[in-house]
Amino acid sequence: MRCLIIEDDRDIAKLIETGLTQAGHTVVVCLDASSGLDKALYEDWDVLILDRMLPGDTDGLELLEKIKARKTGFPVIILSALSSLDEKIKGLRAGGDDYLAKPFSFDELLARIEAITRRSQAFQTTELKVDDLILDLRSRKVFRGGNLILLQPREFRLLEYLARNEGKVVTRKMLLENVWEYHFDPQTNVIDVHISRLRSKIDKDTDFPLIHTVRGAGFVLKKHS
Amino acid sequence: MQFFRSVLFRIVLGYVALLLATVTTVSCLFYVNTAGLLSRQTDRQINMASRHLIGDYELHGEPGLITEISRLLNDDQDIASEEYLLLNTRGEKLAGNIVSWQNLNLTTRQLSEAPVERQNGYQESRIFVHRLPDDNVLVVGRTLQDVNNLRGIVSRSIYIGFLFAAILTLAGSYLFKRYLQRQLRAIHNVTVNVSEGNLRKRVEFKAGKDEFATIASEINAMLDKIETLMNATRGASNAIAHDLRTPLGRIRATLESALMREDPADPLRGEIEYALTEIDKLLGVFEKILQISEAEAGIRRRSFEPLDLAAVAGEICEFYEPVIEAEGSHLQFQASAQPFIQGDRELLAVVLANLLENALKYAGKPCKIIVTVSSAEGKANLSVADSGPGIPEAALEKITEWFFRCDTSRHLPGNGLGLSIVASYVALHEGTLDFHNTHPGLRVQIRIPEA
Structure with missing residues (x-):
């Protein structure tokens, strides 16, 4: 995957570069807005990682609008020291696909990049399938190995989100934002308990669990094998 | 008496x-x-x-x-x-x-x-x-x-005179008392307001040089000074949180990069991971300070919209119910009304989440937590009651102060900012926040004007 990073803070840029390179991606870093604009417009990218505060008081959102006006088709993740929900909404309106407040952990960024780049299952589909787990999105029913599993509405949304991101790590923060639509930071392991409840229904009495915990990062729903 | x-x-x-x-x-x-x-x-x-x-x-x-x-x-x-x-x-x-x-x-x-x-x-x-x-x-x-x-004539005159004097004295003293009370109440109202955190209040007084005018203008001068000092303190903590966040973020990034390059067997890994955890805690404190100052600046009020308090509370209770049950405790949610308020869903969620996490942390296990939503006298009520030991009476007034922690809870993880955030968010919603020991247990009561 070709990743473009427009970020003036060398340490942050370095972290993203190291991490993404290790994950097997190609990375180009631009430290200012004008070179970033050139790179974004004249080369092809799979994802753009854009800092909001760029040198010379350039607002990353303005840069994003300039880029989007001439070129679309690649997802953008915005990084910002402005952490409030207002700013986040502003960033998404300006054309960002996700918004991450600084400072962040690389795992959080990586999970979000993966989530917005490789949508493994199309959104228009009416059925999600992972091994012998089937989610019927119209009737909102779940089957594992042909057996109907009864889920609460929220559990269904949780499982749906995991299934849509099949094979990719989703962080606790992403789950809270996408399943419950809240952005705060719970001080307890509340998400873990929800996952373990779901797991007890989905992976009960099976030798091939689908939901896995990724230490320090989050959870992943993936095929056995 | x-x-x-x-x-x-x-x-x-x-x-x-x-x-x-x-x-x-x-x-x-x-x-x-x-x-x-x-x-x-x-x-x-x-x-x-x-x-x-x-x-x-x-x-x-x-x-x-x-x-x-x-x-x-x-x-x-x-x-x-x-x-x-x-x-x-x-x-x-x-x-x-x-x-x-x-x-x-x-x-x-x-x-x-x-x-x-x-x-x-x-x-x-x-x-x-x-x-x-x-x-x-x-x-x-x-x-x-x-x-x-x-x-007879003289005595009668004296009696009548005495009666008049008594009436005039009583009437005069009543007027005098009322005047004094009015002057004192003006000062009292302001001091109560200020002690509740409304630092902008000032004593109103008529121009003049009487003793009350002097005291009023002196109190106002004192409040100006306090407000300046408070703003300076807040500004300083805000600036510290803001300015330290960026370098801390850089240190964090550098450590994280180092962790990626290091050999998984490197003995330094443990130390680096520990440093990262500690940095994250510190960043969490800064984040909270910034959230409080953002709330106190009132910027967030612009995004207020009519909200169904019972619906938000129900959602958060549903969100926390599994973790509370997993700890062996019990959460009950009751809504006797469906009051609408002008508010921010996210901030109200944080308020209730903080209170539930506090109950879970401090009420002991197993405990019973009851969340209720009701409506009375034009106010929406949200209360969180637990069956724990409550809070020492002496600490009740201080628990919303920044970094305040009860002696009995100092050993538990936390930073003493949770209730400060709750207080600032409730104030942003023009609500009141009260803590009552219910022997046993603590009841936190929030009242917000209905929309």
Whole structure:
């Protein structure tokens, strides 16, 4: 995957570069807005990682609008020291696909990049399938190995989100934002308990669990094998 | 009893007592100088008449005295008030207008008061009894009718005056008390407001140089100073949080990069991971400080919209119920009404999430947590009650202060900012936040005006 990073803070840029390179991606870093604009417009990218505060008081959102006006088709993740929900909404309106407040952990960024780049299952589909787990999105029913599993509405949304991101790590923060639509930071392991409840229904009495915990990062729903 | 504790009441009471004492003194003086004067004059008249008659007796003997008494009684002067009686040694009346003397004490040699019978009845009188050298008895008297009339008039005037004085004093002291109370209440309202955190309040006062105006302007100056200091403190903590976040973020990024490059078996990994955890804790504190100052600046209010408080509370309870059950505790949610408020869903979620996490952390296990939403008097009520040990009474007032932690909870993870955030978010919603020990347990009560 070709990743473009427009970020003036060398340490942050370095972290993203190291991490993404290790994950097997190609990375180009631009430290200012004008070179970033050139790179974004004249080369092809799979994802753009854009800092909001760029040198010379350039607002990353303005840069994003300039880029989007001439070129679309690649997802953008915005990084910002402005952490409030207002700013986040502003960033998404300006054309960002996700918004991450600084400072962040690389795992959080990586999970979000993966989530917005490789949508493994199309959104228009009416059925999600992972091994012998089937989610019927119209009737909102779940089957594992042909057996109907009864889920609460929220559990269904949780499982749906995991299934849509099949094979990719989703962080606790992403789950809270996408399943419950809240952005705060719970001080307890509340998400873990929800996952373990779901797991007890989905992976009960099976030798091939689908939901896995990724230490320090989050959870992943993936095929056995 | 509460009256006596009021300084105002004591001042007013003193004022009333002083005024009535003054009126009493003035009345006494007035009485002595009017009715008293008249009665002294009566005594003088009796003495003069006595001397005159005794002089006549010495010059002209008994017949002269009888003639003089008759003349005095018929000269049209003071005949209503003057009283004379001349008795011979056998007790027979020789002259005078006193009809009966059986009741008179004729042995006394002093001025005395006695009822004297005349043709038109008894008269309260002052008399002087003289025993003449030939053992005849001469009684000279004056009725006290005029004196008594005057006494009556004076006493009545004094009573009426006293009554008026009492009414005026009471009315005056009431007005005085009300004036003082109004002035004091203006100051009281401001100090209460300020102690509740509304630092913008100032004492209103009329331009002038009276003591209240002076105190009011001094209090206002003091509040200005406090506000400046508070803003400086907040500004400083805000700037620290903001400015330290970026370098800390860089340190974090550098450590994380190092972690990626390092050999998984490197013994330094543990230290780096520990440093990252600690940096994240610190960043969490900064984040909270910034959230509080953002709330206090009121910027977030722009995104307020009508919200179903019961729906938000229900969602958060549903979100926390599994973790609470997993800890062996129990969460119950009850909504007896569906009040709508102007608010921010995210911030209200943070408020309830903080309270639930506190209950889970401090109420002990297993505990019972009850969240209720209700509506009363135009206010939406959200309360979180737990069955834990509550909070020491002495700490109740301080628990929303920045970084405050109870002695009993210092060993638990946390930074003492959770309730500060709750307080600032509730204030942003123009709500009130109260903590009650319910023995056992703690009940946190939030009231927000309904939309």
